[in-house]
Amino acid sequence: MLEKKSIEYEKAVLIGVMNQHQNEDKVKEYLDELEFLTYTAGGEVEKRFVQRIDVPNPKTYIGSGKMEEVRQFVKENEIGSVIFDDELSPAQQNNIEKLLRCKVLDRTSLILDIFAQRAKTSYARTQVELAQYEYLLPRLTGLWTHLERQRGGIGMRGPGETEIETDRRIVRDRIALLKKKLAKIDRQMETQRGNRGSLVRVALVGYTNVGKSTLMNVISKSDVFAENKLFATLDTTVRKVVLGNLPFLLSDTVGFIRKLPTQLVESFKSTLDEVREADLLLHVVDISHPNFEEHIDSVNQILDEIDSSDKPCIMVFNKIDQYTPETIDEDDLVTERTTAHFTLEDWKKTYFNKLGDKALFISALNKENMDEFRKRVYDAVRDIHVTRFPYNNFLYPEHLDEY
Numbered sequence: 001m002l003e004k005k006s007i008e009y010e011k012a013v014l015i016g017v018m019n020q021h022q023n024e025d026k027v028k029e030y031l032d033e034l035e036f037l038t039y040t041a042g043g044e045v046e047k048r049f050v051q052r053i054d055v056p057n058p059k060t061y062i063g064s065g066k067m068e069e070v071r072q073f074v075k076e077n078e079i080g081s082v083i084f085d086d087e088l089s090p091a092q093q094n095n096i097e098k099l100l101r102c103k104v105l106d107r108t109s110l111i112l113d114i115f116a117q118r119a120k121t122s123y124a125r126t127q128v129e130l131a132q133y134e135y136l137l138p139r140l141t142g143l144w145t146h147l148e149r150q151r152g153g154i155g156m157r158g159p160g161e162t163e164i165e166t167d168r169r170i171v172r173d174r175i176a177l178l179k180k181k182l183a184k185i186d187r188q189m190e191t192q193r194g195n196r197g198s199l200v201r202v203a204l205v206g207y208t209n210v211g212k213s214t215l216m217n218v219i220s221k222s223d224v225f226a227e228n229k230l231f232a233t234l235d236t237t238v239r240k241v242v243l244g245n246l247p248f249l250l251s252d253t254v255g256f257i258r259k260l261p262t263q264l265v266e267s268f269k270s271t272l273d274e275v276r277e278a279d280l281l282l283h284v285v286d287i288s289h290p291n292f293e294e295h296i297d298s299v300n301q302i303l304d305e306i307d308s309s310d311k312p313c314i315m316v317f318n319k320i321d322q323y324t325p326e327t328i329d330e331d332d333l334v335t336e337r338t339t340a341h342f343t344l345e346d347w348k349k350t351y352f353n354k355l356g357d358k359a360l361f362i363s364a365l366n367k368e369n370m371d372e373f374r375k376r377v378y379d380a381v382r383d384i385h386v387t388r389f390p391y392n393n394f395l396y397p398e399h400l401d402e403y
Contacts, residue, residue, distance in 0.1 A: 006313040009044035010154050013073065015062060017086070018052040027085075029291055033087050033258070034107060036209075041114050041154045046077055060099065061092050067099060072375065074100050081154045083110055086259075090139045105154065107259055108135060113154055123185050128176040137171055189273070200248040202377070203278035206301065207295035208255025210286040211318040213237075215364040216252040218316050219374075229372070236274050236328070243378040246385065251278070258298045272306050279384050281313040282377070287347065288322035314358050314380060315351065316373065320344060320364040 014034050016027045027050055033047045051066045060067050061084060084106045088096070096104045105113070114133050119125040204212040220239035238251045251274045275281070276370050280287060283299060296315075303309045326340045342350070344361070351359040360376055362369040 009039075010042060011046050011078060012038050012043040012081040012083055012154065012276050013046055013070065013079055014038070014048045015070065015082065016048070016050050017056065017062065019352055022051075026343045027341050030258075034083065036109070037110050037114065038083060038154070038220075041110055043081060043083075043154045046079060046334070047073060050075075057197060058089075058093050059092065060086055061086075061096070067096070071100055074102055079106055081152075093139060103154070104149075108155070111257070111260070123182075123188060123189075126178055126185070130175065130182065132268075133171055133178065137168065137175070139148050160288050162170070175388075186273075198388065200280065200381050200388070201251070201274075201278045202241075202248055202280045202381065203253055203275045204249045204282050204284055205275055205299060206255055206284035207286065207292075207299055210255070210284045210289075210295070211364050212252055212255065212284050215284060215316070215318065215362075216250065216283075216365060217375075218364050218370065220250055238274070241376055243381070246378060246382055247379045248385075256299050256302050258294075259299060260302065273394075275303070275308050276306055278308075278311060280377075280380055281308070281311050282316050283313050284316045284318050286319050287317040287344075288319040288324070293339075312380065312384070314360060315355055315375060317347070317351070317359065317361045318364055320361050320368060321366050 014031050015021075016031045016034070018024055018027050022030070031048050031050070035048075038045055047072055049066060053063060056197055057063055062070075070082065073079065079102060081103045082096070082100055082105070082245075084104070086106060087108050088104070089107045093104050093106070093190045112128065112135060115124075115128045116132065119128045193299050204216060204303055206212055208294075216237065216239070236253050238249055241248055241250045253272070253274055281303075283296070285296055289295060300309060303311075323344050325346075348359075350362055357376065360369070360373050362373050
């Protein structure tokens with residue numbers, strides 16, 4: 001009987017910096033997220049390096065002493081990838097690669113690599129390819145040295161290896177061709193959205209890995225791919241949902257993340273059109289994450305960038321089954337109570353005071369409070385539908401007992 005082959009993860013180290021904008025706690029949080037991104041891409045983090053530096057070194061981003069420390073560790077432990085939390089300039093990336101003699105990635109290229117893995121449809125692959133080419137264009141010199149080694153793993157799922165023989169002009173031509181292709185698909189998708197008729201459109205939005213796809217599956221009784229990894233969903237999924245006797249369209253969109261590469265925001269414009277054209281947003285939040293309020297701010301910032309911040313929105317706080325507040329001993333008179341010590345009831349009071357009936361607390365996985373969720377969504381969709389079709393009020397029962 002053949003033994004099942006275990007998954008081999010590529011060894012990686014992470015590098016972050018502390019400065020006036022990022023204190024020690026903030027850097028730890030960013031590196032935690034970067035480690036999750038690395039795991040999603042197929043890597044295993046062996047060590048983290050953090051340096052306090054106010055102004056990044058223009059040649060190597062971090063100082064020469066810290067770089068030598070990293071170089072020794074990379075050499076002694078056969079590290080495959082060194083990943084920086086912040087975006088590197090083409091010159092910095094090239095210089096660091098020459099010193100470390102291994103793959104050097106930043107957060108942007110790592111996210112692009114994950115998107116390259118996750119893209120399933122022709123449309124998504126075209127979007128990712130465009131973003132990759134735009135990111136790689138100023139880095140062609142460094143890219144050639146990558147591809148000469150012809151090694152696989154994290155960061156190597158590029159648009160192809162033809163860059164070895166090509167030059168910037170050909171790459172620019174490819175970018176122009178991809179943009180034309182996307183523009184054509186965008187027109188087709190716009191026609192498809194127009195053909196959906198006058199149904200109310202509801203979009204699930206939120207930070208990556210907050211449970212949007214799991215919630216989508218519960219509401220629409222569908223089988224959208226869901227996994228405890230970042231960017232499990234890349235292609236927008238639209239399903240027709242009926243609550244009571246009220247039909248509407250529900251779309252599951254790509255998750256947002258802090259420091260989202262501008263290339264991806266631009267390339268995935270059409271995917272985000274599902275959010276722009278939605279009548280109602282369900283902003284899903286992972287309340288079990290210690291920094292979920294910062295995630296809310298990040299999502300709101302991107303919604304503002306795509307002119308969707310003024311849409312009707314219900315905040316859906318998911319994963320209440322996993323929420324565990326920090327505890328303080330009753331005899332501890334020194335420790336100051338912060339939001340980290342809030343109970344679930346404390347958070348409910350906080351957001352009920354802020355948002356009123358626009359806040360919900362659920363567990364999509366365990367289907368907790370789903371009846372309240374369905375009732376609230378039904379009422380919100382009904383209000384939009386009644387406004388749009390004022391003469392069809394007779395369609396709606398006063399009490400929604402079954403969904």
